[in-house]
Amino acid sequence: xxxxxxxLPTLSVQEGDNSIINCAYSNSASDYFIWYKQESGxxxxxxxxxxxxxxxxxxxRVTVLLNKTVKHLSLQIAATQPGDSAVYFCAAPYSxxxxxxxxxxxxxxxxxxx
Amino acid sequence: xxxxxxxxxxxxxxxxxxxxLRCVPISNHLYxxxxxxxxxxxxxxxxxxxxxxxxxxxxxxxxxxxVERPDGSNFTLKIRSTKLExxxxxxxxxxxxxxxxxxxxxxxxLSIL
Numbered sequence: 001x002x003x004x005x006x007x008l009p010t011l012s013v014q015e016g017d018n019s020i021i022n023c024a025y026s027n028s029a030s031d032y033f034i035w036y037k038q039e040s041g042x043x044x045x046x047x048x049x050x051x052x053x054x055x056x057x058x059x060x061r062v063t064v065l066l067n068k069t070v071k072h073l074s075l076q077i078a079a080t081q082p083g084d085s086a087v088y089f090c091a092a093p094y095s096x097x098x099x100x101x102x103x104x105x106x107x108x109x110x111x112x113x114x
Numbered sequence: 115x116x117x118x119x120x121x122x123x124x125x126x127x128x129x130x131x132x133x134x135l136r137c138v139p140i141s142n143h144l145y146x147x148x149x150x151x152x153x154x155x156x157x158x159x160x161x162x163x164x165x166x167x168x169x170x171x172x173x174x175x176x177x178x179x180x181v182e183r184p185d186g187s188n189f190t191l192k193i194r195s196t197k198l199e200x201x202x203x204x205x206x207x208x209x210x211x212x213x214x215x216x217x218x219x220x221x222x223x224l225s226i227l
Contacts, residue, residue, distance in 0.1 A: 034215055043118075043205050043218035044157065089157065093213070100145065100212040101159040101170050 012111045019077040021108045023090035028071060035064060035075045036089045038107070044089060047075070077110075085112045116140045118219035120206050126225045127196055135191045135222045137206030146189045147207040147216060148181065150174070157205065163189065164212070193224075201226045 013019045025033070031052040036044035048059045050066050050073070057064050063076040077084055087107040093100050119138045127133045139146050148160040161171040163181055180192045189208075193200055203223050207216040 032213060036218075041220070043120075043207075043220045046215045046217055049215050091157075099170060100209070100216075101147070101162055101172070102149075102157075102216060103159070104157040106156050 009106070010109045010111065012113055013080050014113050015082060016079055019075075019080045019084070019110060021075045021077075021088050021110065023073050023075075023105055025071050025073070025090075025092055027092070028068070030092045032093055033064070033066065033073050034091045034102070035062075036091060036104075037084075037086045038089065039086045044091075044104075047088075080110075080112050082112045082114060085110055116142075118206055118208055118217055120204075120219035120222050122222060123220070124223045124225070126227060129198055129226050130195050133193050133196055133224065135193075135204050135206075135224070137189045137191070137219060138187050139189055139206065139208030140210075140217060141187070143208035143210050143217075145169075145209045145212050145216075146181075146183070147209075148191045149205045149207060149218075150202040151205065151221075152202045160191070160204075196224075196226045198226050200224060 034049040035047040037047050038044045048062050048064050050057045050064045052068060055066055061078045066073045087109045089104050089107045091102040091104045093102055118140055121136045125133055146163040149157050150160055151157045159172050161175045161181055162169045178194045182190050201224055203221040205218050205221045207218045209216045
C-alpha cells in the first residue's frame with residue numbers, strides 16, 4: 001500500500017516568511033497527491049492537489065511541487081500568516097485499480113510566530 | 115461554499131452500546147467515505163461507498179461496523195457494539211468522483227466509557 005510521511009513533525013516560521021512543508025511517498029505508481037490543512041477541532045481541509053503529469057501547481061499563496069524521481073512533494077506557503085497555523089497532511093490514494101482511499105501522513109504542525 | 119456536515123459533534127457512549135454517526139455529504143457528490151483519527155495518530159481510512167454499496171473497506175472496518183445511505187442526503191456509520199478502542203474522531207468525506215478531492219466534515223468525537 002501507499003506510505004506517506006513527512007520529514008519534520010513541527011515547523012515554526014515568522015509571520016510574513018515563506019513556509020515549506022515536505023512529504024515523501026513510497027509508491028512510484030501513485031499518480032495523485034493532495035495537501036490538507038487541519039486546524040484544531042476541525043476536519044482536514046482541502047488545500048491543493050497535483051497529478052503526476054505535473055511538476056508544479058499553484059494556488060492562492062500556495063504552491064505544490066512534485067518530484068517523481070525521488071518521490072517527494074512539498075507545499076510552499078508564501079507570506080505565512082497566523083491563520084496558517086495548523087497541521088498539514090499530504091495524502092495519496094492507495095494504489096490499486098479503482099481504489100480511492102486516502103493514505104495520510106502523520107502531519108507537520110506549522111506554528112506561525114507573530 | 116458547500117460543506118460536509120456531521121452530527122453530533124461529540125458522542126459519549128457506554129462500552130457495548132450501539133452508536134450511529136451521521137453525515138450529510140455535499141449534495142452533488144457521489145462518493146462517500148468514513149475515516150477515523152485516534153488521538154495523536156494518523157487519519158485512517160475505514161470505508162468508501164458508491165452507488166449504494168461499499169466499494170472498499172479497511173481491516174478496521176470489521177463486522178461491528180456498517181454504513182448506510184438511508185435517503186438521498188444522509189450517510190451513516192453504525193458501530194454495533196462499541197469497544198474502548200473505538201474512541202476516536204470519525205470523519206466523513208465526500209467527492210464528486212473517485213479521483214477528485216475528498217472534502218471532509220469537522221468530525222464526530224466518539225468517547226467510549
